[in-house]
Amino acid sequence: MENANVINAPSKPEIDVRKVRTPIMIGLILGMLLACIDGTVVGTSIPTILEDLGGSDLYTWLITGYLLAETITTPIAGKMSDIYGRKPVFLLGMILFLGGSIFAGFSQSMEWLIVGRAVQGLGGGMLIPVAMAVVADLYSPQERGKMQGILGAIFAIASAIGPFVGGVIVDNASWHWVFFVNIPIGILAIAFTLIKFPKAEADPNAKIDYLGMGSLSAFLALLIMVVTFGGGTYAWDSFEIIGMSIAAIIFLGLFIYIETKVEEPLVPLHLFRNRTFTAGSIGLLIMALGLFGILSYIAIYLQEYVGLSATNSGATLIPLTIGMSITSIGSGFLLKKTGYMPWLIIGPPIAAAGLYMISTLGMGSPQWEASLYLIIAGIGMGCVMSNFIVAAQNITPKRDMGVMTSTMSLFRSIGGTVGAAIIGTLINNRIVIELQQNLPSDVFAVAPHTTGILDKINDLAGAFPQYPTLPVDIIYSYGQSLSYAFVICSVIVLCTLIACLLVKRVPLKTDEEYEQLNLEAERLHEEELAKRMEKKLQKSEKHKGNGSG
Template sequence: MEHLEHKRKIMIMLAIMAAMLFAALNQTIVGTALPRIIAELGGIEYFSWVFTIFMLASSITAVLVGKLSDIYGRKPFILTGIAVFSVGSLMAGFSNGMIELIIYRGVQGLGGGLIMSTAFTAVADLFSPRERGRWQGLMGSVFGLASVFGPTLGGWIVDNADWHWVFWVFLPFGVLAFILILTLFPSVEKKPGEKVDYSGSLFLTTTIVPLLLAFSWAGSKYDWSSSQIIGLFAAAVVSLIIFILIERKAKSPVLPLHLFKNNVFTLSNLIGFIMGAGMFGAAMYIPFFIQGVIGRSATSSGLIMMPMTLSMVAASTLGGQFITKTGKYKALAITGLLIMAGGMFSLSFMDVNSSATVVILNNILIGTGLGMSFPVFTLTIQNAVDHRYLGVATASAQLFRQIGGTVGVAVMGTIMNLRMSDKIAEAGKEPGAQLAQNPQLVAQLKDLDPQVLMDPARLASIQAKIPAEFQPVFERLVGMLRDSLGYALTGVYWIAAFIVLTGFVLTFFLKEIPLRQSQKPGQGDETKEKAI
């Protein structure tokens, strides 16, 4: 597709960005709305699963479709992704409980993995590595713009309408994106001699699933040393060994192992994993701080998050232009990771007395660093492999980033719960003694827990039932819960900053190879040899 007319390429890119916009809007709208959804449906203990299941499902489909799209072309998979994502969004709006919501988020994830993996690979089909910088930046901007409007609209919906509309409002975008892709995207014939690696796909899946389940449950549902967690890790290791043995003999492996001999490919994926863990592990919990700790509404939470995404859009767009113009990307990634880590480190100093302005400034730092560095590593991976591996290479970038994000959210959620429990146990001794003398008051406060902090109306309803003489005790309890949640979250941000700093250090070891001006046969192999 590299030699299509420029006008046709632009139209195809508009179709691709429409598909990405649909998926991204449905992802980002959930963040600020979820605390209120949890307050209505209950199940704060499953909070991280709403994100974990999406990333788990999208990780699996992203890597599996990589090789398939190299064989059959990108079009059928991006169309399937849009259709599956639309069904998941529709059903998520009908959820009556957290378990149902998690299941339908998983369906969304299956479609989202198909969309994101094929969209970024299609850019590589259309443009040479040197030209991709500009388009990767613009695609990052599309996701950034969705991150601006999604959280704001999500907060407005749960404050002013039924939360179910969070999942339904953008369904028309799915129909539009499907029509555009169907009519504009060129079809390709199946590559001769290529077979689907069913065995490798199966054992890759059975490696990823127990691994992520182990990280999700360890320290919260089960002890790290429990038989359940050890069993999951053991299953992941056994599946990984079988997967490696299968891939070494497979004629058309789902994930060619020889790609990991390429230092640029391996290091870029490792940094992508680290960035995913740090970014998702911290960013997903920022709305909890805004709503639960400093007591802002869901709508305010969306507005406070907006500067992060606007700064990400600006940095991503300008960074992409810089890469296309200069052909340089390493310094951009290093600077971005350092800024991002600084923003997360600043988050760790916040508490119940922090102002919205402080949160906004820290979010701007994170957004700027993220916009500068995030698109770089997909570009480096695509530039380091031969064109026939574009799909699987791009999918690997998605896989490692998503696994990092899943592990990050799970580990950060465990840390948050443990720190919050310890802080509540320590801080609740004094009001607990007073409550022990008033069993009637204890019954009235049975619904007072950290998740009620995200629902001002419910909190006010509980307070209205408390006799005047016990209002000071109630206020101390609420203050104790806010302080405990803040203490737990700042610990999460500190660890996230350390994780991103690790990626910053590793980027210094990334070899900066020239961005190819074309993707003609032979040039990919030459570049790959230089990268090894």
């Protein structure tokens, strides 16, 4: 059995991972950095890409295609890494990611660019969960907090700086380099893992849950499309959205049924009997609902309402990532002394307070005020994001480590995707009320009752010259709608505290204690397989008896 200091390979001497884990982690961090940045880097490049390639009716798929492929791949990659080892899954992910980057960079049409982005997403979905699972392979439970904290900080920083990186590249080079820049970094990541990553042997008796993969992929694909196109391309009560929602529920039910029947389920449902895993997964989903809701709209909020320039609004997001990095890394280094519970308890109230403060910003508020509130929100979020995973890894045996980590990552991804859609809906609903309160009745009667009114400010101002404050009134209404949504975000994030309190307080295990956990898990797994085999034999004998009768 493996522990945190050695990796066993059949017929080979034990490898002391302490001698190789630093270069391994460098390679994994580089891969994770690319995957996180590419999730958001295209946003600021879209206007230039549309000008060059056209296809404005398809551009939303540049983001949706990547997100869809990444979300589907994440849980599958975790299980495959448990069966075939982390290295081959990570390398396959890097190859797909680089292949998609090259394809996207050379694209001469919007359709081919979308295909390239989807291939990137397939690779990116493999990189993040494998990187987080490898931490549990290379570090003891008492050491994992440091590395998970660093990975959490990288996730936050990379997600936030993606739009900035895309803007810098587009302003100073061709949009093609948004994708080509991945190539040298990706090659370096592959080099580190090829040279130093211990080789893992595949399990020849492993059975792949293809039905589970298919049903889960269908559910996730439908869910992503519902939250992406609902309320925009299609109304929430349209036939398309209702139909996809019903189909998603059916595939989810089918997936759960399949997982109760197969020998090697893609997502072992017994994981959800563990209070810490279940509470942590729900907590990540709730926190991501609030976090990504803010990230999706904070830049335009600071530009259109507060009045900051595009450059300053982008720079103001940096304090959010600084705050997250401080507590994500800091808690990791202190985890051995404090445990994870204090951080989980103080994090949500601090994050909720910061988000609420952001909602109090007004037209003309100084940049330092926005930065202060964002750093407070980041400090609270950093206390929580990585420590949920540390808590779950502390009580999860190694045989389930990959699928556990990828499932928690999946919950976080779903929370982020759904959060952005929910906040968008809240804003569109609230702006109707704000416009009715702040605009003259004759203007309100002809003005759009959506955020699209921002594009009509000059037209409305020209049509109603008797109202000189009309442009300001429209922007104020829009800003108040966003402020309302941010208050909701703060309440959602505060609800994470409920999940935090449900996490079981378990001291970080020593190497010996974790080894005992693994041995017990293997024993229970063998017993379960023996029971299933016995049931199969009994069924077979019963059929033979009926046949002979």
